[in-house]
Amino acid sequence: MNTFSNPLVINLKNYNEISGDNSIKIVEDAKNVSLLNHKEIIIAPPPSSILTLSKIKVPIVSQHVDDASLGATTGFIIPEIVKSYGAIGSIINHSEHKIEHSQIRNLVRRLRDLNMISIVCADDLNEVEALSQFSPDFLAIEPPELIGKGIAVSKANPSIIKDSVQVVKENSSTVKVLCGAGIVDKTDVEKALELGAEGILISSGVVKSPSWYNKILELSSVLK
Ligand code: G3P
Numbered sequence: 001m002n003t004f005s006n007p008l009v010i011n012l013k014n015y016n017e018i019s020g021d022n023s024i025k026i027v028e029d030a031k032n033v034s035l036l037n038h039k040e041i042i043i044a045p046p047p048s049s050i051l052t053l054s055k056i057k058v059p060i061v062s063q064h065v066d067d068a069s070l071g072a073t074t075g076f077i078i079p080e081i082v083k084s085y086g087a088i089g090s091i092i093n094h095s096e097h098k099i100e101h102s103q104i105r106n107l108v109r110r111l112r113d114l115n116m117i118s119i120v121c122a123d124d125l126n127e128v129e130a131l132s133q134f135s136p137d138f139l140a141i142e143p144p145e146l147i148g149k150g151i152a153v154s155k156a157n158p159s160i161i162k163d164s165v166q167v168v169k170e171n172s173s174t175v176k177v178l179c180g181a182g183i184v185d186k187t188d189v190e191k192a193l194e195l196g197a198e199g200i201l202i203s204s205g206v207v208k209s210p211s212w213y214n215k216i217l218e219l220s221s222v223l224k
Contacts, residue, residue, distance in 0.1 A: 002117045002137040004059075006224040007040040007199040008189075009119060009140075009178065010216070011063060011091065014046055015207045023049050024056070026206075029213040031058045039220035040199070044091055047077045054086025061119065062090035067103040067110070079110050089117030091201075093131070095144040101130060108134045119178065119201070128164045132171040138178050139168055140201045146181035148204045152188035153181040158195055165196030186222045199223065 010030065012018045018026055027043050034041045042059045054060045068076035082090065092107050093099055099107075108118045120136040122128045123144050132139050141164040146153050154161060165177050179192040180201030189200055200219065209215035 004040050004042070004117065004137075005176070005198065007042050007138075007178070008216070008220045008223055009042045009044060009061070009091075009138075009180075009199065009201045010206050011044040011094070011201060011203040012046065012207060013063070013096070013203050015204070017207050018045070023053060026212045027053045027056045027058050027060075030216055031056055033213060033216045033220055034058065037217065037221055039223050041216065041220055042088075047082060050082055050087050051085040060087050061117065062087050064094065064097045065090040065092060065107055065111070067099075067106045079107065079114055079116060083114050083116055087116070089119065089137070091119045091121065091140075092136070094121045095123050095142055095147060104131060105134045108136045121180075121201075122164070125160065125163055125167060128167050129171070132168045132175050135172050135175060137174075138176050138199065139164070140178040140180050141197075142180040142201065144181075149182050150184050150205070151182045152184065152191065154179060154183070154188050154191035154195060154197070156182065158191070161192060161195040161197055183219070186218050189219050189222050193222070193224075 030041045044061045044063045062082045066076035070080045111118045118136040119138040120131050121140045176198040178199045178201045179197035183202045184205040
């Protein structure tokens with residue numbers, strides 16, 4: 001069951017900055033911020049570190065899951081196993097790891113059956129329209145051309161957030177919209193919320209910041 005309303009979801013990607021023990025440090029920073037301000041902070045680390053990081057007691061989601069079977073399958077990341085490692089959900093269809101829409105539909109159902117949350121990414125309005133019909137917990141609009149560029153989607157392309165919120169509303173009363181790509185400071189977050197987003201999906205703005213703690217505190221403080 002989704003108990004999150006306005007999360008800051010931090011995707012650690014495969015950045016070198018979070019390799020080895022640094023991944024523990026960033027998750028501990030996130031935990032300390034959430035203990036201070038009680039905001040919803042979720043971390044998406046590389047799947048291989050989920051078991052270790054989930055022990056820090058910060059909500060962890062996988063960066064990706066495959067629609068492969070539990071049992072004799074090799075090299076796939078599957079919902080049942082990431083749940084057993086402590087993940088509470090997964091990102092699906094990130095623009096850096098696209099999958100077929102039929103698989104997205106299956107995975108959203110499979111995660112829900114496991115009481116895990118789904119954060120489905122969409123590159124554009126067409127994908128927002130198609131994927132919101134699968135009723136994920138969160139639909140994250142992330143124009144690929146702005147990812148990692150430090151130019152916030154909420155300022156560079158505000159209409160895509162507004163339009164996504166509208167399209168999602170037409171298709172579902174439960175799906176919440178997250179906004180991501182280029183978010184770097186709290187004014188970007190404030191703008192996204194004004195446009196109707198309910199939370200943020202971010203990566204480089206946190207991972208490449210000189211102080212993870214301060215940046216997570218700054219960004220989460222303006223979320224509800
Ligand atoms: O998953 C989050 C993401 O793709 C946005 O990346 O670096 O622009 O915050 P970034």
